[in-house]
Amino acid sequence: MKTLFCLLALAVITQSAVLVDKSATARNNINIGGFYPSDRLLSRSYVYRPAVANTIQYEDFIYRGNATTRISAIQVTEQGYTQYASAWIRSGGLGYPNVTIGFQSLRGYGYYYLVDIWGR
Template sequence: MKLIVTLLLLSAAVVSFAAVAKAPAARANLSIGSIGPRDRLLHRGYLYRQGVPNSIQYQDYMYRGNATNRISAIRAFEVGYTQYASPWLIQGGLGYNYATIRVQSARGWGYYYSIEIYGQ
């Protein structure tokens, strides 16, 4: 009897984990650093790609400031409805004068992001 109950619980856990593992993530925004009173908006840009069936798309967004600029905050927000995409920082960032942000879509989906870079 104990073996049947254990197997039943184990199979229920596997089935529920499989259902959760396949579901795409909810709204994903990127927020690094903080905006201080002396900071200003250095750059704002938009990334947009339409969904392509059964493909994962990505795009790198590069910001290169001048030698005196230092980044203090980076924000990447989804525009509109949830698209199940993910942004992350791959180069540079806080304290540097450059940053590279990658946005990657879920399989079959597109994305539309607003990227803002603040600093002095």
């Protein structure tokens, strides 16, 4: 009876592990910081590169604010179907007036991101 229960529990655990949605984990989005009613949208830009066969593409997105503005939130969201690209913050960021965000595609793919920068 105990072995039957253990086998049944093992079957339930392995079945639930199979039901994980892998498409949600494939996206590489950046959401750091928080914005409040006193904050404003400093920049909204789309970063796009179409797919090129057998090529790895990369690009740096640079936002430069004035000296008195401080960034409070950065949102980088992949648009459309995932193309398995990477996005990361290279320099600057929260509390700074500027930020540099790097983008890189997989070989043979492109990328399409929406970049929102909030601050006060």
